[in-house]
Amino acid sequence: MIGYLQLENGRTFEGTLFGKVEDVTGEVVFNTGMTGYQELMTDPSYYGQIVTMTYPLIGNYGINLEDLESDRPKITGLIVRERAKHPSNFRCEMDLDSYLKYSGVTGLEGIDTRALTKVIRDHGTMRGVITTRMLTDTQLKQRLDSYDNGDAVRQVTARESYTLEGAGVHVAIMDFGIKNNILRSFQAKGCKVTVFPATASWQEVLQVRPDGIFLSNGPGDPKDCREILENVKELVERKPTIGICLGHQLIALALGGDTQKLAFGHRGSNHPVKDLGRDRVFITSQNHGYVVKDVPESMEVTHISMNDGSIEGLRHKDKPIFTVQFHPEASPGPSDSDYIFEQFMTLLEEVEQGA
Incomplete structure:
Protein backbone atom coordinates (compact mmCIF):
# COMPACT_ATOMS: atom_id res chain seq x y z
CA MET A 1 0.00 0.00 0.00
CA ILE A 2 1.34 3.43 -0.95
CA GLY A 3 2.20 5.72 1.96
CA TYR A 4 3.65 9.18 2.40
CA LEU A 5 5.94 11.01 4.79
CA GLN A 6 4.98 14.68 4.95
CA LEU A 7 7.33 17.01 6.82
CA GLU A 8 6.51 20.33 8.40
CA ASN A 9 8.85 22.13 5.97
CA GLY A 10 6.70 21.00 3.03
CA ARG A 11 8.83 18.08 1.78
CA THR A 12 7.00 14.88 0.90
CA PHE A 13 8.40 11.37 0.34
CA GLU A 14 6.43 8.51 -1.17
CA GLY A 15 6.98 4.87 -0.25
CA THR A 16 5.26 1.64 0.73
CA LEU A 17 3.64 1.06 4.11
CA PHE A 18 4.32 -2.02 6.25
CA GLY A 19 3.70 -3.02 9.84
CA LYS A 20 0.47 -1.55 11.16
CA VAL A 21 -1.06 0.60 8.43
CA GLU A 22 -2.31 3.80 10.01
CA ASP A 23 -1.51 7.52 10.12
CA VAL A 24 1.06 8.53 12.77
CA THR A 25 2.65 11.81 13.79
CA GLY A 26 6.06 12.27 15.43
CA GLU A 27 9.43 13.97 15.45
CA VAL A 28 11.43 12.67 12.48
CA VAL A 29 15.03 11.71 13.39
CA PHE A 30 17.73 9.47 11.93
CA ASN A 31 19.95 6.74 13.36
CA THR A 32 23.29 5.78 11.79
CA GLY A 33 23.56 2.27 13.25
CA MET A 34 24.11 -0.62 10.84
CA THR A 35 22.70 -3.15 13.30
CA GLY A 36 20.73 -3.05 16.54
CA TYR A 37 17.43 -2.03 15.01
CA GLN A 38 15.34 -4.02 17.47
CA GLU A 39 17.19 -2.56 20.45
CA LEU A 40 16.65 0.98 19.24
CA MET A 41 12.99 0.36 18.37
CA THR A 42 12.39 -0.72 21.98
CA ASP A 43 14.56 2.01 23.55
CA PRO A 44 12.18 4.26 25.54
CA SER A 45 14.33 7.30 24.70
CA TYR A 46 12.77 7.18 21.21
CA TYR A 47 9.24 7.64 22.53
CA GLY A 48 7.21 9.89 20.21
CA GLN A 49 9.73 9.75 17.35
CA ILE A 50 9.66 8.48 13.78
CA VAL A 51 13.10 6.92 13.26
CA THR A 52 14.84 6.84 9.88
CA MET A 53 17.57 4.22 9.49
CA THR A 54 20.45 5.47 7.34
CA TYR A 55 21.73 1.94 6.66
CA PRO A 56 19.88 0.82 3.52
CA LEU A 57 18.83 -2.75 4.47
CA ILE A 58 17.07 -3.29 7.79
CA GLY A 59 15.73 -6.55 9.20
CA ASN A 60 18.18 -8.98 7.63
CA TYR A 61 18.66 -10.98 10.86
CA GLY A 62 15.02 -10.65 11.89
CA ILE A 63 13.67 -10.19 15.40
CA ASN A 64 14.22 -12.24 18.54
CA LEU A 65 12.38 -11.48 21.74
CA GLU A 66 15.43 -11.79 24.03
CA ASP A 67 17.24 -8.65 22.88
CA LEU A 68 14.47 -6.09 23.41
CA GLU A 69 15.30 -3.09 25.57
CA SER A 70 11.76 -2.73 26.93
CA ASP A 71 8.47 -4.60 26.76
CA ARG A 72 7.52 -3.25 23.32
CA PRO A 73 8.61 -0.71 20.68
CA LYS A 74 8.53 2.89 21.88
CA ILE A 75 9.02 4.50 18.48
CA THR A 76 6.03 6.02 16.70
CA GLY A 77 7.16 4.94 13.23
CA LEU A 78 10.08 3.36 11.37
CA ILE A 79 11.42 4.44 7.97
CA VAL A 80 13.80 2.25 5.94
CA ARG A 81 15.15 2.18 2.42
CA GLU A 82 14.55 -1.55 2.15
CA ARG A 83 13.26 -4.08 4.69
CA ALA A 84 14.54 -7.64 4.53
CA LYS A 85 11.61 -9.87 3.67
CA HIS A 86 13.49 -13.14 4.25
CA PRO A 87 15.70 -12.73 7.35
CA SER A 88 18.35 -15.32 8.12
CA ASN A 89 19.63 -15.95 11.65
CA PHE A 90 19.44 -18.94 13.98
CA ARG A 91 17.87 -16.72 16.69
CA CYS A 92 15.25 -15.18 14.39
CA GLU A 93 11.66 -15.57 15.63
CA MET A 94 9.87 -13.29 13.18
CA ASP A 95 10.57 -10.77 10.44
CA LEU A 96 10.46 -7.00 10.84
CA ASP A 97 7.06 -6.56 9.20
CA SER A 98 5.45 -9.19 11.43
CA TYR A 99 6.94 -7.65 14.56
CA LEU A 100 5.68 -4.17 13.72
CA LYS A 101 2.23 -5.58 12.96
CA TYR A 102 2.29 -7.48 16.26
CA SER A 103 3.44 -4.35 18.14
CA GLY A 104 1.15 -1.86 16.38
CA VAL A 105 3.91 0.27 14.83
CA THR A 106 3.75 1.86 11.37
CA GLY A 107 6.61 1.38 8.92
CA LEU A 108 7.44 3.09 5.61
CA GLU A 109 9.94 1.68 3.11
CA GLY A 110 11.23 2.51 -0.32
CA ILE A 111 11.82 6.23 0.13
CA ASP A 112 15.18 7.90 -0.48
CA THR A 113 16.50 7.77 3.09
CA ARG A 114 19.74 9.51 2.08
CA ALA A 115 17.78 12.50 0.83
CA LEU A 116 15.63 12.51 3.98
CA THR A 117 18.72 12.36 6.19
CA LYS A 118 20.21 15.32 4.34
CA VAL A 119 17.00 17.30 4.87
CA ILE A 120 17.20 16.64 8.61
CA ARG A 121 20.91 17.50 8.73
CA ASP A 122 20.33 20.75 6.84
CA HIS A 123 17.13 21.86 8.56
CA GLY A 124 17.19 19.98 11.88
CA THR A 125 14.77 17.44 13.26
CA MET A 126 11.18 18.32 12.51
CA ARG A 127 7.70 16.98 12.96
CA GLY A 128 6.22 14.77 10.29
CA VAL A 129 3.29 12.51 9.47
CA ILE A 130 3.32 9.05 7.92
CA THR A 131 -0.02 8.88 6.17
CA THR A 132 -2.01 6.65 3.84
CA ARG A 133 -3.10 9.63 1.74
CA MET A 134 -1.70 13.05 0.90
CA LEU A 135 -2.84 15.66 3.40
CA THR A 136 -3.70 19.22 2.48
CA ASP A 137 -1.63 21.99 4.04
CA THR A 138 -4.45 22.67 6.50
CA GLN A 139 -4.81 19.00 7.45
CA LEU A 140 -1.04 18.64 7.86
CA LYS A 141 -0.84 21.69 10.11
CA GLN A 142 -3.66 20.35 12.29
CA ARG A 143 -1.88 17.01 12.68
CA LEU A 144 1.45 18.61 13.49
CA ASP A 145 -0.02 21.11 15.94
CA SER A 146 -1.64 18.24 17.85
CA TYR A 147 1.75 16.58 18.44
CA ASP A 148 3.04 17.03 22.01
CA ASN A 149 5.87 14.99 23.53
CA GLY A 150 6.16 17.01 26.73
CA ASP A 151 4.86 14.15 28.89
Missing part, protein backbone atom coordinates in the same frame (compact mmCIF):
# COMPACT_ATOMS: atom_id res chain seq x y z
CA ALA A 152 7.16 11.52 27.37
CA VAL A 153 8.93 10.45 30.58
CA ARG A 154 5.65 9.75 32.37
CA GLN A 155 4.58 7.59 29.43
CA VAL A 156 7.59 5.26 29.59
CA THR A 157 8.51 5.08 33.28
CA ALA A 158 7.69 2.12 35.53
CA ARG A 159 4.21 2.23 37.04
CA GLU A 160 5.47 1.09 40.46
CA SER A 161 8.77 0.36 42.15
CA TYR A 162 10.39 -3.08 42.07
CA THR A 163 13.59 -4.75 43.30
CA LEU A 164 16.09 -7.06 41.65
CA GLU A 165 18.07 -8.86 44.30
CA GLY A 166 21.85 -9.01 44.48
CA ALA A 167 24.55 -9.54 47.10
CA GLY A 168 26.50 -6.38 46.31
CA VAL A 169 25.89 -2.67 46.75
CA HIS A 170 22.33 -1.38 46.67
CA VAL A 171 21.63 1.04 43.81
CA ALA A 172 18.38 3.02 43.64
CA ILE A 173 17.43 3.69 40.02
CA MET A 174 15.20 6.53 38.90
CA ASP A 175 13.48 5.17 35.81
CA PHE A 176 12.97 7.89 33.21
CA GLY A 177 12.80 5.28 30.42
CA ILE A 178 15.46 2.76 31.43
CA LYS A 179 16.79 0.13 29.05
CA ASN A 180 16.89 -3.53 30.07
CA ASN A 181 20.62 -3.79 29.51
CA ILE A 182 21.32 -1.14 32.14
CA LEU A 183 19.62 -3.41 34.66
CA ARG A 184 21.59 -6.38 33.30
CA SER A 185 24.82 -4.41 33.63
CA PHE A 186 24.22 -3.69 37.32
CA GLN A 187 23.15 -7.28 37.97
CA ALA A 188 26.29 -8.56 36.25
CA LYS A 189 28.27 -6.68 38.89
CA GLY A 190 26.27 -8.26 41.69
CA CYS A 191 24.29 -5.17 42.60
CA LYS A 192 20.93 -5.13 44.28
CA VAL A 193 18.78 -2.60 42.43
CA THR A 194 15.52 -0.95 43.38
CA VAL A 195 13.82 0.77 40.46
CA PHE A 196 11.54 3.74 41.12
CA PRO A 197 9.05 5.46 38.81
CA ALA A 198 10.09 8.91 37.63
CA THR A 199 7.30 10.34 39.80
CA ALA A 200 8.73 8.94 43.05
CA SER A 201 9.78 11.52 45.64
CA TRP A 202 13.32 11.74 46.95
CA GLN A 203 12.04 10.66 50.37
CA GLU A 204 10.63 7.44 48.87
CA VAL A 205 13.95 6.70 47.19
CA LEU A 206 16.03 7.26 50.32
CA GLN A 207 13.65 5.18 52.41
CA VAL A 208 15.19 1.99 50.98
CA ARG A 209 18.64 3.18 52.20
CA PRO A 210 20.54 2.78 48.92
CA ASP A 211 24.32 3.06 48.65
CA GLY A 212 24.03 5.14 45.49
CA ILE A 213 21.62 6.69 43.01
CA PHE A 214 21.41 6.05 39.25
CA LEU A 215 19.46 8.46 37.04
CA SER A 216 18.55 6.72 33.80
CA ASN A 217 18.17 7.62 30.17
CA GLY A 218 14.81 8.77 28.85
CA PRO A 219 12.97 10.71 26.14
CA GLY A 220 12.15 14.35 25.58
CA ASP A 221 13.33 17.75 26.75
CA PRO A 222 14.89 17.70 30.24
CA LYS A 223 13.31 21.08 30.96
CA ASP A 224 9.88 19.44 30.75
CA CYS A 225 10.80 17.45 33.88
CA ARG A 226 10.29 20.24 36.41
CA GLU A 227 8.95 18.12 39.27
CA ILE A 228 11.63 15.49 38.70
CA LEU A 229 14.31 18.18 38.88
CA GLU A 230 13.27 19.08 42.41
CA ASN A 231 13.81 15.47 43.49
CA VAL A 232 17.16 15.27 41.68
CA LYS A 233 18.36 18.36 43.57
CA GLU A 234 17.68 16.61 46.87
CA LEU A 235 19.13 13.24 45.87
CA VAL A 236 22.48 14.53 44.63
CA GLU A 237 23.00 16.34 47.93
CA ARG A 238 22.53 13.15 49.93
CA LYS A 239 23.93 10.17 48.00
CA PRO A 240 26.64 9.29 45.45
CA THR A 241 24.97 9.72 42.08
CA ILE A 242 25.55 8.84 38.43
CA GLY A 243 23.38 10.04 35.55
CA ILE A 244 23.40 8.93 31.92
CA CYS A 245 21.77 10.61 28.93
CA LEU A 246 18.64 12.34 30.31
CA GLY A 247 19.96 11.72 33.82
CA HIS A 248 23.16 13.56 32.88
CA GLN A 249 21.17 16.53 31.64
CA LEU A 250 18.93 16.61 34.72
CA ILE A 251 21.92 16.67 37.08
CA ALA A 252 23.41 19.58 35.13
CA LEU A 253 20.13 21.49 35.35
CA ALA A 254 19.68 20.64 39.04
CA LEU A 255 23.10 22.09 39.86
CA GLY A 256 22.60 25.33 37.95
CA GLY A 257 23.69 24.47 34.40
CA ASP A 258 21.69 24.74 31.20
CA THR A 259 20.75 22.52 28.25
CA GLN A 260 19.88 23.12 24.62
CA LYS A 261 18.43 21.19 21.70
CA LEU A 262 20.78 19.90 19.03
CA ALA A 263 19.95 20.54 15.39
CA PHE A 264 19.61 16.85 14.52
CA GLY A 265 20.84 15.00 17.60
CA HIS A 266 23.29 12.16 18.16
CA ARG A 267 21.73 8.79 17.33
CA GLY A 268 23.87 5.81 16.43
CA SER A 269 26.38 3.28 17.72
CA ASN A 270 29.58 4.74 16.29
CA HIS A 271 30.09 8.08 18.04
CA PRO A 272 33.67 8.85 19.18
CA VAL A 273 33.97 10.39 22.64
CA LYS A 274 37.18 11.48 24.34
CA ASP A 275 37.69 10.76 28.03
CA LEU A 276 39.82 13.75 29.00
CA GLY A 277 41.15 12.13 32.18
CA ARG A 278 42.29 8.99 30.40
CA ASP A 279 43.30 10.83 27.22
CA ARG A 280 41.57 8.12 25.19
CA VAL A 281 38.82 8.04 22.60
CA PHE A 282 36.02 5.50 23.01
CA ILE A 283 33.37 4.53 20.46
CA THR A 284 29.96 4.94 22.05
CA SER A 285 26.28 4.30 21.52
CA GLN A 286 24.17 7.45 21.65
CA ASN A 287 20.56 8.53 21.42
CA HIS A 288 19.79 12.09 22.43
CA GLY A 289 18.48 15.34 21.01
CA TYR A 290 19.58 17.63 23.87
CA VAL A 291 22.97 18.43 25.38
CA VAL A 292 24.40 20.35 28.31
CA LYS A 293 25.20 23.84 27.10
CA ASP A 294 26.40 25.60 30.27
CA VAL A 295 28.36 23.62 32.86
CA PRO A 296 27.45 24.24 36.52
CA GLU A 297 30.19 26.04 38.44
CA SER A 298 30.47 23.07 40.79
CA MET A 299 31.24 20.62 37.96
CA GLU A 300 33.95 20.02 35.39
CA VAL A 301 33.91 18.45 31.94
CA THR A 302 35.26 14.90 31.72
CA HIS A 303 34.21 13.81 28.21
CA ILE A 304 33.68 15.57 24.88
CA SER A 305 32.29 14.50 21.51
CA MET A 306 34.94 14.19 18.84
CA ASN A 307 32.31 14.95 16.19
CA ASP A 308 31.08 18.34 17.35
CA GLY A 309 32.88 19.11 20.63
CA SER A 310 29.69 18.94 22.71
CA ILE A 311 29.83 17.96 26.38
CA GLU A 312 29.62 14.19 26.94
CA GLY A 313 30.49 13.89 30.62
CA LEU A 314 30.69 15.86 33.88
CA ARG A 315 32.10 15.35 37.36
CA HIS A 316 31.40 17.30 40.54
CA LYS A 317 34.46 18.98 41.97
CA ASP A 318 33.68 18.07 45.58
CA LYS A 319 30.79 15.60 45.75
CA PRO A 320 30.60 11.95 44.56
CA ILE A 321 28.61 12.80 41.43
CA PHE A 322 29.43 12.16 37.78
CA THR A 323 27.54 11.88 34.53
CA VAL A 324 27.89 10.78 30.91
CA GLN A 325 25.77 11.67 27.89
CA PHE A 326 26.34 8.38 26.04
CA HIS A 327 25.05 4.86 26.80
CA PRO A 328 27.68 2.74 28.60
CA GLU A 329 25.41 -0.33 28.59
CA ALA A 330 26.01 -0.54 24.80
CA SER A 331 22.76 -1.92 23.43
CA PRO A 332 23.03 -1.51 20.55
CA GLY A 333 26.67 -0.71 20.05
CA PRO A 334 30.23 -1.28 21.29
CA SER A 335 31.21 -2.18 24.84
CA ASP A 336 34.10 0.30 25.02
CA SER A 337 32.47 2.41 27.72
CA ASP A 338 31.45 -0.36 30.12
CA TYR A 339 34.13 1.01 32.43
CA ILE A 340 31.63 3.70 33.48
CA PHE A 341 29.83 1.09 35.62
CA GLU A 342 33.16 0.04 37.15
CA GLN A 343 33.88 3.68 37.88
CA PHE A 344 30.58 4.00 39.74
CA MET A 345 31.28 0.84 41.77
CA THR A 346 34.69 2.24 42.73
CA LEU A 347 33.11 5.55 43.72
CA LEU A 348 30.65 3.78 46.03
CA GLU A 349 33.48 1.78 47.63
CA GLU A 350 35.50 4.95 48.22
CA VAL A 351 32.53 6.72 49.82
CA GLU A 352 31.84 3.72 52.07
CA GLN A 353 35.49 3.50 53.16
CA GLY A 354 35.61 7.23 53.86
CA ALA A 355 32.34 7.22 55.83
